[in-house]
Amino acid sequence: MAIDLENSKKLYFSIKEVAEHFDVNESLLRFWEKEFDTINPRKTAGGSRQYSRQDIEDISLVYHLVREKGLTLEGARQMLKHKKDEATRKLDVIQRLERIRDELKSMEDEFDID
Numbered sequence: 001m002a003i004d005l006e007n008s009k010k011l012y013f014s015i016k017e018v019a020e021h022f023d024v025n026e027s028l029l030r031f032w033e034k035e036f037d038t039i040n041p042r043k044t045a046g047g048s049r050q051y052s053r054q055d056i057e058d059i060s061l062v063y064h065l066v067r068e069k070g071l072t073l074e075g076a077r078q079m080l081k082h083k084k085d086e087a088t089r090k091l092d093v094i095q096r097l098e099r100i101r102d103e104l105k106s107m108e109d110e111f112d113i114d
Contacts, residue, residue: 012050064091
């Protein structure tokens with residue numbers, strides 16, 4: 001189940017929600033938190049992680065670089081260090097195009113007459 005960042009009124013999301021959103025294990029999110037300085041969820045007094053929208057956007061970028069583009073962790077770190085703005089713009093365009101595709105598919109399904 002994906003987190004709907006645009007329509008959700010929540011300020012913070014649990015590690016479970018974020019892991020489900022990206023279809024990864026919670027342990028991978030904790031690992032990436034250690035590997036990438038940009039991923040820094042706030043922690044409650046009890047140690048529970050609370051991810052902000054910015055944290056989720058940072059995870060999305062790491063996910064794209066590592067899982068979708070196949071970069072190594074070091075390669076992803078270098079990309080984020082030197083070309084973060086470029087990588088962020090590319091990911092934003094990809095996500096917008098995917099939303100448009102989904103919307104068009106939904107419209108096609110509505111007009112599909114048997």
